[in-house]
Amino acid sequence: MHTETLLDVATIRADFPILHQDVRPGVPLAYLDNAATSQKPLAVIDAMSDYYLRYNANVHRGIHKLSEEATVAYEGARKRIARFINAASWREIIYTRNTTESINLVAWSWARTNLKPGDVILSTEMEHHSNTVPWQMLAGQTGIEVHYVPVTDAGVLDMTAFDEMLDERVKLVTIMHTSNVLGAIQPVRQIADAAHSVGALILVDGAQSVPHMPVDVQALDCDFFVFSAHKMLGPTGIGILYGRQEILDAMPPFMGGGDMIKRVELSGSQWNDLPHKFEAGTPSIAEAIGFGAAVDYLTKIGMEHIHSHEVAVTAYALDRLAEVAGLRVLGPLKASERGGLVSMVMEDIHPHDIAEVLNHEGIAVRAGHHCAMPLHHRYNLTASTRASFYLYNTFEEIDRLIEGLYKVKEVLVL
Amino acid sequence: MDDLYREMILDHYRNPQKKQLVSPADIDYAEDNPLCGDFIHLTIQLDENKVVKDVGWEGNGCAISQASASMLYETLIGKTLDEIRSIGKDDILEMLGVPLGPVRLKCALLSLKVLKAGAYGLHAWPGEEDE
Numbered sequence A: 001m002h003t004e005t006l007l008d009v010a011t012i013r014a015d016f017p018i019l020h021q022d023v024r025p026g027v028p029l030a031y032l033d034n035a036a037t038s039q040k041p042l043a044v045i046d047a048m049s050d051y052y053l054r055y056n057a058n059v060h061r062g063i064h065k066l067s068e069e070a071t072v073a074y075e076g077a078r079k080r081i082a083r084f085i086n087a088a089s090w091r092e093i094i095y096t097r098n099t100t101e102s103i104n105l106v107a108w109s110w111a112r113t114n115l116k117p118g119d120v121i122l123s124t125e126m127e128h129h130s131n132t133v134p135w136q137m138l139a140g141q142t143g144i145e146v147h148y149v150p151v152t153d154a155g156v157l158d159m160t161a162f163d164e165m166l167d168e169r170v171k172l173v174t175i176m177h178t179s180n181v182l183g184a185i186q187p188v189r190q191i192a193d194a195a196h197s198v199g200a201l202i203l204v205d206g207a208q209s210v211p212h213m214p215v216d217v218q219a220l221d222c223d224f225f226v227f228s229a230h231k232m233l234g235p236t237g238i239g240i241l242y243g244r245q246e247i248l249d250a251m252p253p254f255m256g257g258g259d260m261i262k263r264v265e266l267s268g269s270q271w272n273d274l275p276h277k278f279e280a281g282t283p284s285i286a287e288a289i290g291f292g293a294a295v296d297y298l299t300k301i302g303m304e305h306i307h308s309h310e311v312a313v314t315a316y317a318l319d320r321l322a323e324v325a326g327l328r329v330l331g332p333l334k335a336s337e338r339g340g341l342v343s344m345v346m347e348d349i350h351p352h353d354i355a356e357v358l359n360h361e362g363i364a365v366r367a368g369h370h371c372a373m374p375l376h377h378r379y380n381l382t383a384s385t386r387a388s389f390y391l392y393n394t395f396e397e398i399d400r401l402i403e404g405l406y407k408v409k410e411v412l413v414l
Numbered sequence B: 001m002d003d004l005y006r007e008m009i010l011d012h013y014r015n016p017q018k019k020q021l022v023s024p025a026d027i028d029y030a031e032d033n034p035l036c037g038d039f040i041h042l043t044i045q046l047d048e049n050k051v052v053k054d055v056g057w058e059g060n061g062c063a064i065s066q067a068s069a070s071m072l073y074e075t076l077i078g079k080t081l082d083e084i085r086s087i088g089k090d091d092i093l094e095m096l097g098v099p100l101g102p103v104r105l106k107c108a109l110l111s112l113k114v115l116k117a118g119a120y121g122l123h124a125w126p127g128e129e130d131e
């Protein structure tokens, strides 16, 4: 029984040539690894090649036509990205390489200058390594402490523990919006209000939320918000740090070099205005332009529609997965409480073997710890198998996933 | 599924050989691959001529890592330490007989790594770049 959704998936799929291929003769690809990286529509690929074919030039430097055109496209993308997450100003949108670099920027530039030994950064047990390791590194060098809010057995953040752990020593709460393993969506606004009530700032890792649902950084009242283009139909090599303007203004630059200065004397330099203060050197120009095209594509389809499509696909997946004996889904079991991804474990079968058999059936999933080793250890697991969905995935692909899982059992159950 | 997991691999995975530690052991070594959680613990008894008298192992992990341990360790009995030294990566690949990507190669070679490191020390194992 297939459900209807608001998206015209067949038309959308026509925009993604890569989806129309066989993994081996007669076995079409079902791409269910979108949480790792999404595919790119022609609109994005074309926007990037158009830049290289017609107006490749450095930005912010030349007076000539190509450079002006490149600068307009590069800065235009920033403005559309700002609108996409409802930032108050395009000056609050800093281009970085990815989510990881955005978090490291905050750790180096904000935390290092504003925190002192004994101050606490409150993180959680479920974070991606990119939101754990930079803080560990900082703590190792500065005497700042990192505390981790636990997750419950049901696979959601322990809000009671959060309330207990939040005190005046906490200067930053850093937390993921949608978990890349559990799928759980955190109550960010509630957490932001709590953080602000003790004078702390909040950083939200939106790598798995912005691609899949409407996000309004002002409504969430977050101070920093970070994400990557490559998980939302854009290219690799570009990500965003959103920060509230007065906070970014008070922060020292991250890297020094060209573009981030107003004036350089050998005796010292004067920093450029936002956002350029944080963008040293020649940036990823084609990638920014591709990111702009991705945001346009998502906007045209509508994030509300994409979200409801994914909720429907995930609900269907959860229903069907429940039929498979011996299979356990991690995280909350209601599709409305989670993002469009499902991690699972199956009896004693190693996730590598599951992924290998599924790959044989044309189904691309991810097997491993998904850069969340502490979370897996919390549940006494070393790894899990994750299927993650996007606007172009179909109910039929879920059926194929289920058939593939039965095949796994047939081949590997002792 | 033949080209993916040959029947022989599945046989060893389902019915691992020598999967019980021996004691006392002359060689006793364990290692895991933290990235994927494969784990192998190997014990070997030698006679006075340094010939393998008995082996036993324990472990858990993916089918490739566990089958490769079962297949490899079973063949050790009666071999001298010198003969064991000459076993290489290609022998393991030939024994498994399935094409393996770079990630699965690590799974396949864990058994050999544990054997070499246990018998000769970790330096006997080529560095990651050489694998």
Ligand SMILES: Cc1ncc(COP(=O)(O)O)c(C=O)c1O
Pocket (backbone or CB within 6 Å): A035, A036, A098, A099, A100, A101, A128, A130, A131, A176, A178, A179, A180, A205, A207, A208, A228, A239, A371
């Ligand atoms: C929740 C979450 N945070 C951070 C990241 C890191 O993103 P990137 O590798 O693009 O920096 C990922 C994806 O890998 C993720 O899923």
